Amino acid sequence: DIVMTQSPDSLAVSLGERATVNCKSSQSLLYSSNNKNYLAWYQQKPGQPPKLLFYWASTRASGVPDRFSGSGSGTDFTLTISSLQAEDVAVYYCQQFYGSPLTFGGGTKVEIK
Amino acid sequence: QVQLVQSGAEVKEAGASVKVSCKVSGYTFTDYSIHWVRQAPGRGLEWMGWINPKSGDPKYAQKFQGRVTMTMDTSITTAYMDLTRLTSDDTAVYYCARDGRGKFSGYDYYDYWGQGTLVTISS
Numbered sequence: 396d397i398v399m400t401q402s403p404d405s406l407a408v409s410l411g412e413r414a415t416v417n418c419k420s421s422q423s424l425l426y427s428s429n430n431k432n433y434l435a436w437y438q439q440k441p442g443q444p445p446k447l448l449f450y451w452a453s454t455r456a457s458g459v460p461d462r463f464s465g466s467g468s469g470t471d472f473t474l475t476i477s478s479l480q481a482e483d484v485a486v487y488y489c490q491q492f493y494g495s496p497l498t499f500g501g502g503t504k505v506e507i508k
Numbered sequence: 509q510v511q512l513v514q515s516g517a518e519v520k521e522a523g524a525s526v527k528v529s530c531k532v533s534g535y536t537f538t539d540y541s542i543h544w545v546r547q548a549p550g551r552g553l554e555w556m557g558w559i560n561p562k563s564g565d566p567k568y569a570q571k572f573q574g575r576v577t578m579t580m581d582t583s584i585t586t587a588y589m590d591l592t593r594l595t596s597d598d599t600a601v602y603y604c605a606r607d608g609r610g611k612f613s614g615y616d617y618y619d620y621w622g623q624g625t626l627v628t629i630s631s
Contacts, residue, residue: 435617444621
C-alpha cells in the first residue's frame with residue numbers, strides 16, 4: 396500500500412498569514428505516460444464531508460479561492476493557504492489515486508493563532 | 509445540481525450487518541463510478557471500494573473483502589454498501605463519493621460526497 400504521511404499534525408496560524416501543509420508519499424505518484432501526479436487535496440470542516448480542493452496535485456477544483464495553491468511532484472507535495480481566513484479552519488487531507496488501495500494522509504488540523 | 513443523499517444513522521449490535529444507501533441526482537448515474545469511504549470518530553479517511561455503474565462490477569479494498577458488498581439500482585439511481593459481521597471497529601461515518609473523472613478506472617479523486625451516515629456498533 397502507498398503510505399501518505401502529512402506534516403504537521405496541526406498548526407496554528409494568524410489571520411492573514413501563510414499556512415503550509417506537507418504530504419509525502421511512500422512511492423512516486425507521477426505517472427510517466429501522462430506526466431500527471433495522482434494526488435488530491437481535501438478540506439473537511441466539523442460535521443461535513445470532505446471538499447475537493449485540488450486534483451493532479453495542482454489543478455484547483457471549481458469554486459476554490461485562489462489563496463489556496465497546490466504544488467509538488469513525485470513523492471513530495473504541499474498545500475499552501477497564502478492568507479489564512481477564519482473560514483479556512485479545517486482539517487486538510489491529501490489522497491493518492493495512483494495505486495490500489497486508494498489511501499489518504501492522516502490529516503492536518505489548521506487553526507487560528 | 510449534483511447531489512448524493514445517504515440514508516440515516518444506524519445503531520447495530522456486534523455481529524450484525526448494515527446497509528447504507530446513496531441516492532444520486534443531478535447527473536447521469538451511469539457516467540461516474542461511486543466509491544465508499546469511511547471515517548472512524550476523530551480519525552482519518554479509509555477507502556473501502558467502488559462500483560462501476562455501467563457494468564455493476566464492484567472492487568473492494570483487500571481489508572474488507574468477504575465482508576462488504578457494493579450494489580446499485582440504476583432504476584432509482586441509488587448505490588448501496590452492505591457491511592457484515594460488524595465489530596466496534598466498524599463504528600464510523602460512511603460516505604459515498606462520486607469519482608471526478610468518469611473514467612471507471614478505480615483510480616479516482618472525488619468531486620462530490622454524500623453527507624455521511626453514522627453507523628454505531630454496540631457491544
